[in-house]
Structures are given as structure tokens and as C-alpha cells.
Amino acid sequence: MLRLVKSRFMRASVYTWATCVAVALSTGGIPDLLIIFLSALSTFLISLAVYIFNDMTDQEVDKINAPNRPLTLHSVKKTDAITLILMLNLVGIAIGYWLGPLAFLVTVAELLLGITYSVKPFSFKDRFLVKTFAIGAGGMLASIFGGVATSNNLNGSVIYAASLFLTFLFVTSPINDLADYVGDKAQGRRTIPIIVGQKNTVRLAIIVSIAPLLSSLTVLPGVGLSRLTLVLFTLLAARSIQLLTPLLKGYSSPELVRSQHKRMVPLHFLLQASLAAGTLPFI
Numbered sequence: 001m002l003r004l005v006k007s008r009f010m011r012a013s014v015y016t017w018a019t020c021v022a023v024a025l026s027t028g029g030i031p032d033l034l035i036i037f038l039s040a041l042s043t044f045l046i047s048l049a050v051y052i053f054n055d056m057t058d059q060e061v062d063k064i065n066a067p068n069r070p071l072t073l074h075s076v077k078k079t080d081a082i083t084l085i086l087m088l089n090l091v092g093i094a095i096g097y098w099l100g101p102l103a104f105l106v107t108v109a110e111l112l113l114g115i116t117y118s119v120k121p122f123s124f125k126d127r128f129l130v131k132t133f134a135i136g137a138g139g140m141l142a143s144i145f146g147g148v149a150t151s152n153n154l155n156g157s158v159i160y161a162a163s164l165f166l167t168f169l170f171v172t173s174p175i176n177d178l179a180d181y182v183g184d185k186a187q188g189r190r191t192i193p194i195i196v197g198q199k200n201t202v203r204l205a206i207i208v209s210i211a212p213l214l215s216s217l218t219v220l221p222g223v224g225l226s227r228l229t230l231v232l233f234t235l236l237a238a239r240s241i242q243l244l245t246p247l248l249k250g251y252s253s254p255e256l257v258r259s260q261h262k263r264m265v266p267l268h269f270l271l272q273a274s275l276a277a278g279t280l281p282f283i
Contacts, residue, residue, distance in 0.1 A: 001084045003070040004052050012047040014268045015142040018165055019043040021272040022146025025157040028224075029279030031150065038095050039103070039149040043142050045092035046107060049085045050114030050138070054125070056081055057118040064183030102148040110141050128190035132173045136166035156223040161275050164212050168271050171205045171240060172264050175247070178202070179257040198251040202244055209240035212271060225278030232274035240267060 023036045055062065055071050062072040070076040089111055096107030116122035117134050124134040143162035147154040177184065177191040178201050184191050193201040213233040220229055243260050250256040 001076070001080055003076055004055075004081060004084060005048065007070055008048055008051040008055070010265060011051055012044050014265065015047040015139060016040050016044040017269055017272050018139060018142040018161070019146040019149075021276045022143040022158050022161055023150055024276050024279055025161055026147045026150045026155055029276075035099070035150055038099060039146055042092045042095035042099075042103075042107060043110075043145060045088040045095075046110045046114070047138070047142070049088035049092065050110070050117070052081055052088075053085050053114060054118045056085075061180075061183045061187045061189075064186065065180040096145070099149045103145060106141055106145040106148060110138065110145075113138055113141065126187075126189045128195050129192070131177075131191060132170055133166075135173050136169040139165035139169055157225060157275070157279070160219060160223045160225075161272070164215070164271060164275070165268075167208060167211050168268065170208045171244075172261065172268065174201045175205055175244070175257060175261045175264065178247070178251060179254050179261060182254070199248060202247045202251055206241055206244050209244065210237045212274075213237045220278065225275065226280065228280065229274050229278035232270065232277060236267060236270050236274060239270070240264070243267075 017040075019042075020036055020040045023031045023039055055069055056078065058065075059071055062069055066072060071078070071081060093104070093107045093111065097104040113134060117124045117131075117138075124130045140162040143158060143165055144154065147158035174192040178193045178198055180191075181193050181198060185194055192204070196204070213230075213236070216225075216230045216233050220227070243264050247257060247260055
């Protein structure tokens with residue numbers, strides 16, 4: 001079970017950090033420590049469960065795309081994985097119930113989204129654009145959960161954070177699909193790289209990577225965030241372009257794509273930290 005947790009810890013943490021930031025945004029930068037801990041824990045547990053469940057349904061394609069995952073290596077029993085998934089979801093949803101009716105509904109929505117993402121006849125992960133929007137919806141729910149966990153306060157900054165999470169996932173998620181191009185194509189999946197082409201996928205990611213910066217030029221005053229967010233978004237755009245540019249020529253190398261994608265995951269933390277920094281009263 002620890003192997004499963006370790007294999008998906010970083011990915012689940014991205015959603016967890018979004019919830020933490022949303023709690024801060026909904027309280028003007030002065031969150032209740034108990035609320036921020038419980039809401040973050042709920043998001044982490046459910047996100048982790050969703051990733052492990054998806055790995056269970058992806059074992060065949062992962063023989064090509066990710067042969068070193070615990071379930072693909074059969075180093076973890078399927079029954080142990082199922083037990084862990086049930087435990088994670090149960091505790092995560094129970095925390096949502098304790099935080100209030102709306103928080104509970106969001107946790108249920110996260111669970112249902114995770115199931116429909118992986119299970120037939122829905123299989124969102126196999127559908128063009130639907131896959132990325134579904135991943136983005138998970139990010140939006142993580143942010144919304146942070147808002148409703150604190151007296152149901154969905155203010156403009158929380159909605160803005162949720163929208164940016166969805167937008168920025170159109171930078172990183174297609175690049176992840178680019179690394180899985182061979183296995184996904186063999187399974188008949190309709191991911192963005194397969195439909196629009198590998199090089200065009202990189203171009204799309206570069207264009208979308210500057211969206212947070214462009215939006216901040218007009219949105220920040222309206223949602224109560226400071227100019228520090230604008231400065232950090234500039235660094236975010238610059239770093240994104242720096243990591244994506246080598247893929248314009250190296251898109252056919254899974255090793256290079258995976259390496260660059262791994263280096264891009266921390267940018268999600270920078271995106272959320274940029275929003276949280278904008279609530280600081282002394283900036």
C-alpha cells in the first residue's frame with residue numbers, strides 16, 4: 001500500500017495544494033488551521049484514491065506507458081489496492097460531511113468524476129478533449145472544495161483560482177499524453193496528441209501557458225489580489241516556455257517528454273502559490 005501511495009503522492013499533492021490555497025483565498029489570507037488541515041487531507045485522500053483506481057484500470061496500457069508502476073509490476077496485490085481505495089474515499093468523504101453539506105456534495109462529485117474518468121461506458125480518459133476537461137474539472141472541484149469548506153464562501157478569487165487550475169492543466173496534461181502517445185494509440189484512445197498531432201500539442205501548451213499572465217492583467221483588481229501575483233505569473237509563463245520549447249523538436253522522445261513533464265509538475269504549485277501570495281496584506 002505504501003508503494004501505491006508513494007507512486008502517486010506528488011500528483012495528489014497538486015490538488016491538495018489547490019484546496020489549501022482556496023481556503024486562504026476564501027478567508028482573505030487568514031484561514032482557520034483546522035479547516036485548512038481537514039480540507040487538504042480530504043482532497044489528498046480522494047485524489048490519491050482516484051489516481052490509484054485509474055492505475056488499476058490502466059494496467060494493460062501501462063505495460064507500454066508506465067511499466068514501473070506497482071500494479072503493472074504486480075508488486076502490489078489487487079485486493080490491497082481495492083482496500084486502500086475504499087479506505088481513502090471513505091475517510092475523504094467523511095471529512096467532507098463533517099465540513100458541511102456543500103463540502104460533502106463536492107467530495108461526492110470528486111468520487112463520481114474519478115469513476116466516470118476510468119470506467120466504461122463513460123471512460124472519459126479515452127475521449128478527445130473530454131479527458132483533459134475531466135482532469136481540469138477535478139482541479140476546479142479541489143479549489144471549490146476549499147471555498148465551501150470555509151462557511152461556503154465562494155468569492156471571486158476562489159472562482160478565479162479554479163478557472164486557472166482548469167486552464168493550466170491544458171498545459172501539463174496534454175504533455176503527459178504526449179509521453180504516452182505510443183501506448184494510447186495502440187489502445188485506440190483519442191487524446192490531444194493523437195488527434196491534433198504531437199508538435200501541435202506542444203504549440204498549444206506554449207500558447208496556453210501564458211493565459212494566467214494575460215488574464216491577470218485585467219482580472220487581479222476585481223478579485224482582490226495584489227501585483228505580486230502578476231510578477232509570479234510572469235515567472236510561471238517564462239519557466240513554462242523554457243521547459244516546453246525543447247519539445248518542439250524532441251516531441252517524439254518519450255524519455256525527454258517525461259523528463260520535461262516531471263519538471264513541469266511543480267509549476268502547478270507555483271500557480272497556486274502566486275494566487276496565495278496575492279492575499280498578503282503588506283504587498
